[in-house]
Amino acid sequence: MPQPARPRLLLVTDLSYPARGRRYGDEDTWLAARLREEFDLALCHPLDARALAGSFDAVLVRNSGPVLHHQEAWDAFRAHALATGLRVYNPLNGKGDMAGKGYLLDLTAAGYPVIPTVDRAEELHRLPEAPSYAVKPVAGADSIGLEFLPREEVAARLDGGVLAQPRVDFRYEVSFFYVDREFRYALYAPDPGRRWELAPYEATPADLAFAGRFVEWNGLTHGVTRVDACRTRAGELLLVELEDLNPYLSLDLLGEEEREGFVAALKRSLRAFIAQE
CATH class of the missing domain: 3.30.1490 (Dna Ligase; domain 1)
Structure with a gap:
């Protein structure tokens, strides 16, 4: 009896991008190996995404570096995806960093806890x-x-x-990671002067209420979102950035249980995203 076809996934990444304090290539190589357990998967550079995407059921945008470095190609890919109904993960209707940082003005005007x-x-x-x-x-x-x-x-x-x-005088920066609208884990930089050196962070209910407001505001049903915040000297959390395009995940810093939980959640999300009508 023939086996059902596995979903085809194109993972857009730049394995050689020189990110400060972060190993983009290592993270995406590891993640690709795990996603291959359930998807037929290929990797490509962001400059090749438009030409190749039509052969896949969905495109997963991961550690591809800032769009600024290939703005024309990204704009063409985005326009093509919207015109053809290509499934892009994260979906292209996010209101955070994928649309520029103008959302910080909107959130300020609306009274959200943002710088x-x-x-x-x-x-x-x-x-x-x-x-x-x-x-x-x-x-x-x-x-x-x-x-x-x-x-x-x-x-x-x-x-x-x-x-x-x-310029905020803060005690530390902290990031909250979500798959769809479900919190998965948090990391923080204890030393403000060494912001790329992260450690596990135990999020409190108040922390999650803070971060969850921005995930809900963004409105993505499917996708990976990172809510970056800073803790002021007075103890208040303020939003720094809402990363909803290709957030680095720092998976190498997680314990096995958290890492496996994230991978399982991402697989579920991708399957549901591809299967939706």
């Missing part, structure tokens, strides 16, 4: 006083274009394509 953000000189008065301010492109990623400036220099930079935030 206050403006993009116009006439709105600079809305930001609290701080020793310096972070200025970064709306289309930025991986700290590309990030500067720290005194308040008197910020106004001249705000032209609608740049965001400004007060």
